[in-house]
Amino acid sequence: MPKAPKKSPSAPKFSRHTVEARREMLVDAGLACLARHGILGFTIDRICTEAKVSRGLITHHFQSIDGLLAAVYGAMYGKALVAIENPRVPLNATPEARLASIIDAMFSKEFFNRESLNIWLALWGEIANNPELLKEHRKQYARYRRGIERTLEAVALARGKKIDTALVAMMFVSLVDGLGLEWCIEPKLLSAREARQACFKLLEPILGPLQ
Amino acid sequence: MPKAPKKSPSAPKFSRHTVEARREMLVDAGLACLARHGILGFTIDRICTEAKVSRGLITHHFQSIDGLLAAVYGAMYGKALVAIENPRVPLNATPEARLASIIDAMFSKEFFNRESLNIWLALWGEIANNPELLKEHRKQYARYRRGIERTLEAVALARGKKIDTALVAMMFVSLVDGLGLEWCIEPKLLSAREARQACFKLLEPILGPLQ
DNA sequence: TACGTTATTATATGGTAGTTCAATAAGGAA
DNA sequence: TTCCTTATTGAACTACCATATAATAACGTA
Numbered sequence: 001m002p003k004a005p006k007k008s009p010s011a012p013k014f015s016r017h018t019v020e021a022r023r024e025m026l027v028d029a030g031l032a033c034l035a036r037h038g039i040l041g042f043t044i045d046r047i048c049t050e051a052k053v054s055r056g057l058i059t060h061h062f063q064s065i066d067g068l069l070a071a072v073y074g075a076m077y078g079k080a081l082v083a084i085e086n087p088r089v090p091l092n093a094t095p096e097a098r099l100a101s102i103i104d105a106m107f108s109k110e111f112f113n114r115e116s117l118n119i120w121l122a123l124w125g126e127i128a129n130n131p132e133l134l135k136e137h138r139k140q141y142a143r144y145r146r147g148i149e150r151t152l153e154a155v156a157l158a159r160g161k162k163i164d165t166a167l168v169a170m171m172f173v174s175l176v177d178g179l180g181l182e183w184c185i186e187p188k189l190l191s192a193r194e195a196r197q198a199c200f201k202l203l204e205p206i207l208g209p210l211q
Numbered sequence: 212m213p214k215a216p217k218k219s220p221s222a223p224k225f226s227r228h229t230v231e232a233r234r235e236m237l238v239d240a241g242l243a244c245l246a247r248h249g250i251l252g253f254t255i256d257r258i259c260t261e262a263k264v265s266r267g268l269i270t271h272h273f274q275s276i277d278g279l280l281a282a283v284y285g286a287m288y289g290k291a292l293v294a295i296e297n298p299r300v301p302l303n304a305t306p307e308a309r310l311a312s313i314i315d316a317m318f319s320k321e322f323f324n325r326e327s328l329n330i331w332l333a334l335w336g337e338i339a340n341n342p343e344l345l346k347e348h349r350k351q352y353a354r355y356r357r358g359i360e361r362t363l364e365a366v367a368l369a370r371g372k373k374i375d376t377a378l379v380a381m382m383f384v385s386l387v388d389g390l391g392l393e394w395c396i397e398p399k400l401l402s403a404r405e406a407r408q409a410c411f412k413l414l415e416p417i418l419g420p421l422q
Numbered sequence: 423t424a425c426g427t428t429a430t431t432a433t434a435t436g437g438t439a440g441t442t443c444a445a446t447a448a449g450g451a452a
Numbered sequence: 453t454t455c456c457t458t459a460t461t462g463a464a465c466t467a468c469c470a471t472a473t474a475a476t477a478a479c480g481t482a
Contacts, residue, residue: 016448016459038340039250044440054461059441061459118339125336127396128329129249137396170393170401171386171409178389182381185338185348190381198382205416227429227478255470265431270471272429 014053023061023071025051030072035115039122042069070136073123077140080111084147095154096210099203102151106176107196117184120177148173155207168206175202225264234272234282236262241283246326250333253280281347284334288351291322295358306365307421310414313362317387318407328395331388359384366418379417386413 017025029051033041044065048055062068087093087101105111127137149169156163179195190198204210228236240262244252255276259266273279298304298312316322338348360380367374390406401409415421 012448013446014448014460019459022459038336040337040340043438045438055440055463056442056461057459065440114339121336121339124392124396125249125332126251128325128332129251134396141397167401167405167409167412170390170405171412174389174393174409175382175386175413176389177392178385178387179381181335181388181392182385185335185345186352190378194378194381198378198385201378201382201417202386202413206412223478224476225430225478230429233429254468256468266433266470267431267472268429276470 019061022057026053026058026061026068027071027075030068031075031119034072034119034122036118038118039126042122066130066132069123069126069130070132072119073133073136074140076116076119076123077144081140081143081147083111084144084151095151095158099151099155100210102148103196103199106199107192109192112180112183112192112195114184114187117180120180121184124177145169145173152203152207155210159208161207163206168203171202172199175199230272233268237264237269237272237279238282238286241279242286242330245283245330245333247329249329250337253333277341277343280334280337280341281343283330284344284347285351287327287330287334288355292351292354292358294322295355295362306362306369310362310366311421313359314407314410317410318403320403323391323394323403323406325395325398328391331391332395335388356380356384363414363418366421370419372418374417379414382413383410386410 026047029047030042032050033043033046037046042065044055044058047058047068051057058065058068062071083105084102087098087105089097089101093101123133127133149165152163152168152172153165155161156165175198179190179198183190183192183195200210237258240258241253243261244254244257248257253276255266255269258279259268262268269276269279273282294316295313298309298316300308300312304312334344338344360376363374363379363383364376367376386409390401390409394401394403394406411421
């Protein structure tokens, strides 16, 4: 009995899943590869090994490796959009409380961690060079910006301040992404707390005290 | 006379250059590939084709493809550091004028263009995943931040303002990088002029009027 | 003009990339 | 239990990857 099989001979060699479930498993494996090795680690071989499936499955479920990459991008935004469109505050919360909740979420451990940020960095560098990814980006990013703009606009309105909403939103989004970039590359140069503080320091001169 | 050669038979098949000159040519070719196709386009084949040399030359001059990538990164910083450490203002210019000159340079066509920004994006995504690149980054980025910190500190000192220099510098650098990121991916969402304006809008509540 | 140094070429090598597709077998339905 | 659908496997294929190295030839020097 050389190389004893770990399971009984009658055990299935693999298990079948619904299309949706398997797609999610492959997306998760893709995220793991992106987090660990960046865009150069996003390969059929690596991802299938990570997901413990054979090489043919990605093409079967996503047509191509780029199809999976677009799905991975959508999954990243999916998580973030929940926090922005449904901040964890009471329904009757003030606009200020909604904004503060969004900022807190952005710099919480769930989003502000090296794995997630390394994924974002890897994706950002490819958007402009990958048509399929760009298409997905346009869809998701529009929603993201709209959510931020509405929140900022609501605060300004509640305080009777007139602001250039598009510009302030762009500044806020840019600062958040920029802080994530710096921290991902060299985490010791700032803390999540300082990054969060930086956002308030940007917005308070424009919107008034927020905390 | 089939397939007539374009040059006389006695013409050299290639020309020799000094090590320094050839290294620069390879770096330029690497930059072009990065600008056009991102990090996935940074390959021996592509770069050598771009530079019109044979495949062995990169290894000969840089040991490996990662060695060339680190040199490319250094070249990008080299250009930017000139503008920061030697802003185009008179020697006796005010700190405010020096700061304004740096900001103007950052959003000038020389730096704020899609090619350059696509290169930065490609590099940022790889720093955390490439030890050789990380080493080069640490060397260059420290100089960059120091230059920004000194300039901000000088303005604050001249105006008798007390600021958290490290935090303000981090905010400024993050905003600049973030704006470049957004603009590179979707240039129609803001102009270079608005990006420049955003920097002043961040700094003026902290340092007072700057323009 | 001939020589010597060495930058450069060109090929070989072993690995890994993404995609295709026929064969397989899991697991629900009958 | 048997059958059928189809998710999944796994090998084949072509293309491209980085690197090593021996042969070549450019060009300054003597």
